[in-house]
Amino acid sequence: MHRLFIFLAIAFTTQAQEIRRTPLTLKEGGTPDKPAVFDGKGMIIDLGIDVTAHDWEKQGDVWTSRGPFDKHPAVDDVQRAALFIEEAPIRIVRDRAAEQKTGEKGKVIFAAPSALQPGQMGFKSDGSLYFRWPVGKTPGSAKIYLPPAGLASCVNIACSYLTVKNITALHAANDGFNIHGNRLGIRLENVKAFSNGDEGISAHETVQMDVVDSEIAWNGSSAGGVADVNDSITTYTNCEAHHNLGAAFSFAGKSHRVTHCLIHHQTKDIEVRENSKVEQSDNEWRKP
Secondary structure, three states: OOHHHHHHHHHHHHHHOOOEOOOEEEOOOOOOOOOEEEEEEEEEEEOOEEOOOOOOEEEOOEEEOOOOEOOEOOOOOOOOEEEEEOOEEEEEOEOHHHHHHHOOOOOOOEOOHHHOOOOEEEEOOOOOEEEEOOOOOOOOOOOEEEOOOOOOOOEEEOOOOEEEEEEEEEOOOOOOEEEOOOOOOEEEEOOEEEOOOOOOEEEOOOOEEEEEOOEEEOOOOOOEEEEEOOOOEEEEEOOEEEOOOOEEEEEOOOEEEEEOOEEEOOOOOEEEOOOOEEEEEOOEEEOO
16 A cells, blocks of 8 residues: 555544544453454554654754753664654664773764764754654655654553454554553454554564454564564464564564565565564565
């Protein structure tokens, strides 16, 4: 699906539907024989903070905030994105050579503004953030978003035997859809996880989850648009993954299956870590 169409569709939908600006936590599940169902009916959860009108210091395509944003200190975790230009996540970059040269354990030095590539960012010592505009985005016309303060996810699933459907999750600082604990019988249907700071969808611990007919795109995790870890068991069927900073799918859990999925505009399709068992069949991967 073309990204302009996606965001125009979201904009059209929001004209008739209020956008939820706070995380959604689901705690009421069902049983193996009768799973509970949470139908968002097109619900959009957008945790983003529009800072386009901020008084930016502008030097060509490198823009710097004048001081830190409230409750948004420098982020030394390069695993995730801390800024978005429209849908595109901006990658945090550190100067590892300079850090090592200091000989100081835990020293954090961000890449200098002049060293940034398009779509990268860093922080000054006072917490001000700076970034170089990504390719395809015009300075002064595209909107700029921060994720919320802290590490909030859009949708937190804290129960078992639950089907979640028809929800779009945007601009979380952490994951679009986050599942922790010993959760069984989780199913995501027709969900969209766009432009989240870490993964779009992430299963942890002993989660057992099936995801169908869903789209995962423009998420900022260096691991993947999807990252399922620990002893999780997951399947993805008839899904679309694209434009994520990491791989489309990153698996370090117990076992996973990806079937009938479309993967495009990714430098890597499926990354397998920690001897995870991954089955793949009937997928289409279109290289950038």
